[in-house]
Amino acid sequence: MKIPTGAVVDPATSLENETGTWRAQVPVYLHEKCTGCRLCEWYCPDNCVVGEGKHFEPDLRYCKGCGICAQVCPVKDIIMQAEAR
Amino acid sequence: MSRFELMEGSKAIAEAVALCRPHVISAYPITPQTHIVEYLAKKVADGETQADFSTVESEMAAASYVLGASAAGARTYTASSSQGILLMSEVLYNLAGMRLPAVITCANRAVSAPLNIWNDHQDSMAVRDAGLIQLYARDAQEAADLHIQAFRISEDSRVELPVMVCVDGYLITHAFEPVELPEQAEVDAFLPPRQTDRKLDPRHPLTFGAFADQAYYMETRFQLHQAVLRSRSVIEEVGADFTKAFGREYGKHVEAYRADDAAALFVGMGSMMGTVEDAVDELRAQGKKVGSLRLRTYRPFPADQICALIKENQKVGVLDKSISMGAGGILASEVRSALHAGSMRTPVTGFIVGLGGRDVTAETISRLLQRLEGPPADAVFVDLKPDLLGDLAETWKSTWETVATTQRS
Numbered sequence: 377m378k379i380p381t382g383a384v385v386d387p388a389t390s391l392e393n394e395t396g397t398w399r400a401q402v403p404v405y406l407h408e409k410c411t412g413c414r415l416c417e418w419y420c421p422d423n424c425v426v427g428e429g430k431h432f433e434p435d436l437r438y439c440k441g442c443g444i445c446a447q448v449c450p451v452k453d454i455i456m457q458a459e460a461r
Numbered sequence: 462m463s464r465f466e467l468m469e470g471s472k473a474i475a476e477a478v479a480l481c482r483p484h485v486i487s488a489y490p491i492t493p494q495t496h497i498v499e500y501l502a503k504k505v506a507d508g509e510t511q512a513d514f515s516t517v518e519s520e521m522a523a524a525s526y527v528l529g530a531s532a533a534g535a536r537t538y539t540a541s542s543s544q545g546i547l548l549m550s551e552v553l554y555n556l557a558g559m560r561l562p563a564v565i566t567c568a569n570r571a572v573s574a575p576l577n578i579w580n581d582h583q584d585s586m587a588v589r590d591a592g593l594i595q596l597y598a599r600d601a602q603e604a605a606d607l608h609i610q611a612f613r614i615s616e617d618s619r620v621e622l623p624v625m626v627c628v629d630g631y632l633i634t635h636a637f638e639p640v641e642l643p644e645q646a647e648v649d650a651f652l653p654p655r656q657t658d659r660k661l662d663p664r665h666p667l668t669f670g671a672f673a674d675q676a677y678y679m680e681t682r683f684q685l686h687q688a689v690l691r692s693r694s695v696i697e698e699v700g701a702d703f704t705k706a707f708g709r710e711y712g713k714h715v716e717a718y719r720a721d722d723a724a725a726l727f728v729g730m731g732s733m734m735g736t737v738e739d740a741v742d743e744l745r746a747q748g749k750k751v752g753s754l755r756l757r758t759y760r761p762f763p764a765d766q767i768c769a770l771i772k773e774n775q776k777v778g779v780l781d782k783s784i785s786m787g788a789g790g791i792l793a794s795e796v797r798s799a800l801h802a803g804s805m806r807t808p809v810t811g812f813i814v815g816l817g818g819r820d821v822t823a824e825t826i827s828r829l830l831q832r833l834e835g836p837p838a839d840a841v842f843v844d845l846k847p848d849l850l851g852d853l854a855e856t857w858k859s860t861w862e863t864v865a866t867t868q869r870s
Contacts, residue, residue: 379677379680379681379684380659381560381621381659381684382558382559382560382561382621382659382669383558383559383671383673383677383681384559384560384659384667384668384669384671385667385668385671386666386667386668387666387667387668389668389671389672390672393672393674
């Protein structure tokens with residue numbers, strides 16, 4: 377890819393930038409007590425939590441492991457674990 | 462036909478900017494820039510100039526407003542001074558990094574603390590590394606002319622960079638001088654409407670100011686450095702076209718005055734160089750071989766032209782109206798660096814002059830010529846008052862008086 381003038385680029389380049397490599401901790405969605413409140417989806421600063429009904433998952437290509445989803449989950453159905461590399 | 466009349470420098474700048482038909486003007490008032498934007502605000506309010514004039518809450522907002530408008534394809538203008546330029550600095554880096562054209566007047570003023578509203582160059586020098594083109598005007602006429610050239614340079618498809626036109630606060634902005642202003646039709650012929658395909662448009666979205674990590678960032682900075690370097694030939698071309706259209710001489714980055722056979726040369730920027738040229742004439746009349754070089758273009762830095770105009774057997778005194786604290790005169794160090802890169806051993810003395818509006822007179826210059834007879838030195842503060850310096854008085858005298866004494870003995 378050639379960098380255009382002023383690095384002014386087409387939209388959606390964040391899809392190419394897989395920030396999952398930044399992660400030190402990984403959220404684990406337990407799928408035991410989910411009420412389908414969608415707080416994990418709404419609070420995710422990377423917009424990488426996807427799902428419907430009572431089943432959500434982070435897209436680990438982009439999830440930076442910030443832990444906000446685990447923090448806001450009202451039923452503690454998401455836990456953070458050390459990233460295994 | 463063009464108009465020739467006596468006017469304040471600020472008015473000459475405002476009239477020149479209005480003749481360039483900017484779409485968007487945004488500014489926050491600060492001394493000594495205020496008159497420029499007041500004149501422009503009045504012209505817009507009176508319906509003489511068709512532009513969106515936006516008063517905003519700060520200089521950072523003014524520069525941001527201009528950035529957004531420029532990204533949308535508009536011709537844009539803002540102006541500030543001192544603290545205002547510093548408050549803009551974050552946005553100036555963004556304008557340059559996104560390669561967005563804009564013309565910015567810096568009505569040069571000292572920086573706080575202590576508070577001082579008078580002229581020096583510390584404000585514009587503080588943003589010299591942003592990726593701006595910087596031009597320094599000698600007088601009101603040149604200030605007006607450079608603004609008209611600045612829009613064309615800034616918007617040229619080979620450049621696309623913000624241009625800062627630096628004009629000395631009060632000495633240019635508030636002085637009344639005869640100025641010749643061109644007619645609207647002449648400016649229209651010289652400066653075509655801005656054209657760009659790279660702009661904000663909801664039908665063809667683009668990302669301005671994208672994220673660039675270790676994999677991309679260095680390349681973007683190399684590209685910006687090259688863009689500023691390459692603007693050189695466009696500044697020359699636009700200056701030559703301006704000369705053809707309006708008769709006044711432009712196109713050189715460095716103006717030499719009686720420099721060819723000079724034994725001593727003063728190098729500097731801005732309005733004080735008019736005083737230096739007068740001093741050169743007086744000193745020549747006394748049989749002293751002295752000349753001067755004035756940088757009109759400071760960024761891109763015209764290193765090779767400086768080398769071509771300075772000879773190895775000359776003594777050079779660089780006049781800095783700003784200082785990099787703990788290092789010395791900024792222009793002096795860049796001139797030294799240019800000479801060194803050109804394998805020249807010309808001795809250079811760095812003089813710090815005129816900070817916070819202290820006068821630089823022809824008499825000052827004649828004393829500096831005496832000082833040049835001594836060994837070269839860095840950051841020689843000119844015309845300090847020893848009684849105000851306390852314990853440092855002796856330190857100052859050693860950089861100034863000892864050499865003069867050495868010379869006498």
